[in-house]
Amino acid sequence: MDTPIQFQIHTGSAEPIYRQLMEQLRRRVAAGQWKAGQELPSVRELAGLLAVHPMTISKAYGLLETEGLLQRRRGLSMVIAAGHERPAPKAQRIEQLRPALERVAAEAHELAIPKQQVLDLLGKLLDNPGSPR
Amino acid sequence: MGAAFKPTQQRALLGQPWQAWRNQAQWRRTLATLATLASPVLLLGYWQSAHPLTVLGALLSLWLVVGWAAFSQLLLRQNTPRLAHLVPGQARSLVQAFLLWAALFVLALCGALSLWDGWHPAWPLLALGVLVLLGWMGREPWLWVAIWFVIGPLVPALRPITAWLTALPATTGWLLYALAALLALGLLPACMGRGDARHQRAYQRRLRWSAQLEAHSQGRGVAARVQLPWMARLGLLFTWPHRLWWARLVRNPASTPLARLNVQLMRGPAHGTVQLWLLCVALVMMVLVLGGLTRRDTLEHTLTVTAGMWIGLLSLAMGPSMQRAQALCRDRPDQALLVLLPGLPQGAALARALARRWLLQALLAWAFVVLLFLLVAPQISAQRAATAAAFLAACLPIALGDLRRCDRLPARLSAGGFNAWIPVALVAGLVGWWTQIPPALSLGGSVLLCGALGWRRWQALADAGPPLPAGRASER
Amino acid sequence: MSSFLTLDWWRAPRRSATPEAGLALHASAPSDTRLPVAVQGLRLGYAKNHAPVLTGLDWTLQAGQVVGLLGRNGAGKTTLLEALLGLRDPQAGAVQLFGQPAAQIDDAVRARIGYVPQQSDLFEGLNARQLLAYFRSFYPRWNEAKVEGLLSRWEVPQDQLIGKLSGGQQQRLSIIRALAHEPDLLVLDEPVASLDPLGRRDFLRELVEQVLDRGTTVVLSTHILSDLERVAFNVAFLKDGRIRLQAPLDELIEQCRWLQGPGAEDHGGELLARFGPRLLVRAPCLSGLPRETLVQLVTLEDLFEGLA
Numbered sequence: 039m040d041t042p043i044q045f046q047i048h049t050g051s052a053e054p055i056y057r058q059l060m061e062q063l064r065r066r067v068a069a070g071q072w073k074a075g076q077e078l079p080s081v082r083e084l085a086g087l088l089a090v091h092p093m094t095i096s097k098a099y100g101l102l103e104t105e106g107l108l109q110r111r112r113g114l115s116m117v118i119a120a121g122h123e124r125p126a127p128k129a130q131r132i133e134q135l136r137p138a139l140e141r142v143a144a145e146a147h148e149l150a151i152p153k154q155q156v157l158d159l160l161g162k163l164l165d166n167p168g169s170p171r
Numbered sequence: 172m173g174a175a176f177k178p179t180q181q182r183a184l185l186g187q188p189w190q191a192w193r194n195q196a197q198w199r200r201t202l203a204t205l206a207t208l209a210s211p212v213l214l215l216g217y218w219q220s221a222h223p224l225t226v227l228g229a230l231l232s233l234w235l236v237v238g239w240a241a242f243s244q245l246l247l248r249q250n251t252p253r254l255a256h257l258v259p260g261q262a263r264s265l266v267q268a269f270l271l272w273a274a275l276f277v278l279a280l281c282g283a284l285s286l287w288d289g290w291h292p293a294w295p296l297l298a299l300g301v302l303v304l305l306g307w308m309g310r311e312p313w314l315w316v317a318i319w320f321v322i323g324p325l326v327p328a329l330r331p332i333t334a335w336l337t338a339l340p341a342t343t344g345w346l347l348y349a350l351a352a353l354l355a356l357g358l359l360p361a362c363m364g365r366g367d368a369r370h371q372r373a374y375q376r377r378l379r380w381s382a383q384l385e386a387h388s389q390g391r392g393v394a395a396r397v398q399l400p401w402m403a404r405l406g407l408l409f410t411w412p413h414r415l416w417w418a419r420l421v422r423n424p425a426s427t428p429l430a431r432l433n434v435q436l437m438r439g440p441a442h443g444t445v446q447l448w449l450l451c452v453a454l455v456m457m458v459l460v461l462g463g464l465t466r467r468d469t470l471e472h473t474l475t476v477t478a479g480m481w482i483g484l485l486s487l488a489m490g491p492s493m494q495r496a497q498a499l500c501r502d503r504p505d506q507a508l509l510v511l512l513p514g515l516p517q518g519a520a521l522a523r524a525l526a527r528r529w530l531l532q533a534l535l536a537w538a539f540v541v542l543l544f545l546l547v548a549p550q551i552s553a554q555r556a557a558t559a560a561a562f563l564a565a566c567l568p569i570a571l572g573d574l575r576r577c578d579r580l581p582a583r584l585s586a587g588g589f590n591a592w593i594p595v596a597l598v599a600g601l602v603g604w605w606t607q608i609p610p611a612l613s614l615g616g617s618v619l620l621c622g623a624l625g626w627r628r629w630q631a632l633a634d635a636g637p638p639l640p641a642g643r644a645s646e647r
Numbered sequence: 648m649s650s651f652l653t654l655d656w657w658r659a660p661r662r663s664a665t666p667e668a669g670l671a672l673h674a675s676a677p678s679d680t681r682l683p684v685a686v687q688g689l690r691l692g693y694a695k696n697h698a699p700v701l702t703g704l705d706w707t708l709q710a711g712q713v714v715g716l717l718g719r720n721g722a723g724k725t726t727l728l729e730a731l732l733g734l735r736d737p738q739a740g741a742v743q744l745f746g747q748p749a750a751q752i753d754d755a756v757r758a759r760i761g762y763v764p765q766q767s768d769l770f771e772g773l774n775a776r777q778l779l780a781y782f783r784s785f786y787p788r789w790n791e792a793k794v795e796g797l798l799s800r801w802e803v804p805q806d807q808l809i810g811k812l813s814g815g816q817q818q819r820l821s822i823i824r825a826l827a828h829e830p831d832l833l834v835l836d837e838p839v840a841s842l843d844p845l846g847r848r849d850f851l852r853e854l855v856e857q858v859l860d861r862g863t864t865v866v867l868s869t870h871i872l873s874d875l876e877r878v879a880f881n882v883a884f885l886k887d888g889r890i891r892l893q894a895p896l897d898e899l900i901e902q903c904r905w906l907q908g909p910g911a912e913d914h915g916g917e918l919l920a921r922f923g924p925r926l927l928v929r930a931p932c933l934s935g936l937p938r939e940t941l942v943q944l945v946t947l948e949d950l951f952e953g954l955a
Contacts, residue, residue, distance in 0.1 A: 047877075049872070049873035049876040049877060049947075050872065050873055050876070050946055050947065050948065051946060052900065052944030052945060052946050053900075053944075054896070054897040054900045054901055055876065055877070055897075056897060057897075057901075082859055085855045085859065086852050086855055086856060088877070089848050089851035089852045089855060089877050089878060090855070090877045090878065091713055091855065091858065091877070091878050091879065091880045092855060092858065092859050093880050094880065094897070097897070177784075179784040180784050180785060182784070183780070183781045183784035183785070186777075186780075186781070187770060187773065187777075187781055188772075190772070190773055190777045191770065191772025191773055192772075194772055194773065194774060194777075194808055195772055195808070249770075251768060252734065253734060253762075253764065253768060254768075256732070256733060256734055256752075256757075257732065257734075257757055257760060257762055258757065258782065258785050258786075259754035259755075259757040259758045259785055259786065259787070260754055260785050261785055264785075366733075366734075367736075367750065368735075368736040371734070371735070
């Protein structure tokens with residue numbers, strides 16, 4: 039059973055909406071939750087659902103299509119392109135974490151916390167993955 | 172103007188006031204207005220034993236003139252600059268409706284005037300002139316004031332003018348007639364604005380005037396932004412006692428919280444100080460006028476002729492009681508703060524304290540007028556004294572309104588609440604005229620009756636909840 | 648139909664070369680190539696001795712653009728929108744609506760404009776149904792089905808006196824009245840100030856549908872930044888009597904940065920605002936900056952703080 043394709047956006051953030059949509063799609067596809075061949079909601083549907091300007095949706099879809107993540111079909115809505123059936127290899131997936139880790143590194147640097155402490159804490163958190171996503 | 176005449180748009184334009192009238196069930200108010208207008212005409216007709224058709228003609232003329240004033244006002248109210256500028260065809264249709272109905276009204280008015288006084292070729296012009304004037308007075312409210320300055324000098328000049336007009340040769344006369352008619356026809360469509368800057372300015376003026384009048388009639392202050400400066404200064408002439416009293420209460424730490432509450436609740440003519448000032452001014456004016464007139468006439472005749480001034484005096488005396496409900500219902504947000512003043516009695520005690528204060532004010536004012544009446548009563552005939560006394564007696568129950576439960580006032584009072592007492596008082600005056608009850612009986616009976624009713628209301632106030640903010644316990 | 652709508656945004660036909668985005672979604676060019684709004688050198692003041700509210704303001708809108716107008720309280724947003732529609736006469740300058748001077752628009756242009764004012768001026772003595780019937784008789788185009796749908800979806804009581812409706816319901820009715828005749832230019836002055844969050848979301852959805860179906864040009868003035876972020880593709884900042892900046896919102900958020908610290912002055916981009924030691928810069932050369940310079944991303948609220 040495919041996970042239904044649902045987007046969520048947050049206003050008031052430093053990330054434009056189209057980028058949020060692109061990031062969400064990338065993450066879910068990389069994690070294998072949305073599979074190739076799954077249909078995306080049309081621009082009209084998604085714009086109505088999220089109450090977002092259709093050009094924003096269009097822009098996100100267009101950019102993802104250039105990346106190769108999405109595929110346009112004549113007369114039908116966009117689908118997730120083939121070649122993304124399996125979750126991406128680990129090397130690629132770790133790249134998804136890079137932005138978050140960069141932020142952690144920057145904050146640790148600002149607070150002048152020694153490296154070993156940060157790594158210990160990270161180890162503890164990874165051992166107990168009980169927090170909600 | 173040669174644009175299409177669209178019946179659907181005309182129906183919408185006329186439908187709007189008609190639907191609003193039906194929605195708000197205004198028929199009672201309309202009937203009352205018609206009756207109030209009819210009564211003096213019928214009375215005059217009966218008095219002078221006029222022919223019924225003549226009376227009918229006069230009545231119809233009056234109704235038509237007032238009806239046109241109301242009708243043009245209803246159309247003008249739809250003529251906002253925003254709608255005129257942005258809704259396609261609305262301004263044009265309004266002008267068409269205005270002209271069409273003006274023509275119908277002119278015809279009807281000519282008919283009514285002919286019924287009253289026989290046919291005269293000047294009737295159409297007169298009717299047109301009156302309609303144009305009333306239409307413009309609806310658009311520019313300041314004309315209501317300016318008109319008196321024009322009518323005043325015209326009245327003594329009326330006879331020479333009519334003499335000059337009738338002495339004109341026929342052709343010149345007709346030329347003048349045609350010119351005047353054209354002028355009137357040209358002025359009529361100019362009443363309706365087209366959404367341009369002139370219209371905006373006129374509309375803003377109208378809004379400010381109506382806001383001012385509404386505020387003054389309810390004894391409220393009006394926002395400084397919309398206040399006309401000269402009107403503010405004029406208002407100060409009447410309300411300066413209130414300001415002085417307010418300043419005195421604020422300076423004096425020993426003033427009671429109730430007095431402070433009252434001075435803030437009742438601004439303008441509703442407060443005792445201003446009422447006292449206005450009554451004194453009215454009294455002085457009356458004395459001057461009576462003194463001036465009695466040099467030429469008997470006191471009795473003078474008093475009858477100045478009946479209007481007496482009615483004015485009485486309305487000054489009972490006015491605050493009549494307007495209190497509206498004044499209370501408009502300032503509710505302020506009242507929510509005022510009721511928290513330290514030292515105020517709470518709940519039913521506050522209701523009683525306020526009621527006592529207001530009732531005392533109304534009773535003293537009424538007693539003042541009665542005293543004046545008793546001073547002049549020996550000078551006038553018994554019948555006239557009986558009428559006046561009955562009128563006065565009928566006005567006492569208005570003071571009972573001050574004993575009402577403020578928390579049960581409807582949250583939204585209809586604007587400009589027509590006071591039902593005016594026809595009642597008129598009827599009482601008529602009864603006094605026909606039955607010639609001695610003044611002592613009518614006045615005394617009224618006092619007793621109102622005393623009994625007042626006692627019952629006073630008892631009911633003991634169960635009242637907190638009176639402020641007004642209307643807190645009403646359903647809607 | 649859907650492929651028609653999911654046309655690549657950069658392949659959509661452009662109008663005469665303009666730097667701003669906000670292109671029409673419809674691939675086929677509409678028959679009317681006149682600009683919905685063209686303002687030139689607008690100068691407007693309230694009183695003769697007071698400083699003018701709008702000074703030499705220039706502004707144009709392309710067909711199909713959705714522009715959010717942002718400005719502080721008292722900056723003159725309402726004045727600008729009223730002058731735009733010809734409800735106020737400027738002291739200098741010209742405003743053109745669909746090629747006609749705004750002070751004298753003919754009935755055809757009037758039928759293409761929808762306006763939701765800040766203070767609704769509905770007839771208080773009528774009920775909703777009667778009010779809409781009144782306006783229906785004046786407009787040549789009236790979408791009765793949509794009106795019915797909106798009235799029921801937005802739960803506006805049809806038989807209650809308008810004077811007795813709550814502020815939010817009156818505002819909804821005002822919006823329905825503006826949308827009912829399917830305008831090509833929609834001017835909204837704080838239309839959702841009295842609506843609850845769900846009401847605002849519904850309204851935005853309706854707006855999005857309008858834009859999709861008809862390519863309506865929308866000017867939206869509101870303080871609710873989250874609404875603007877969702878539905879406005881362009882934002883215009885009104886400051887000191889003129890449009891300080893108009894640009895696509897995405898671009899602004901992506902390109903602008905807060906810079907602080909040593910080396911911030913040599914940013915190589917466009918300085919938009921300065922708050923003490925902090926600089927709001929558009930498109931700075933980040934690679935050329937020293938490590939110690941603090942660089943922060945911006946949100947729409949930051950842009951408002953800096954530009955409005």
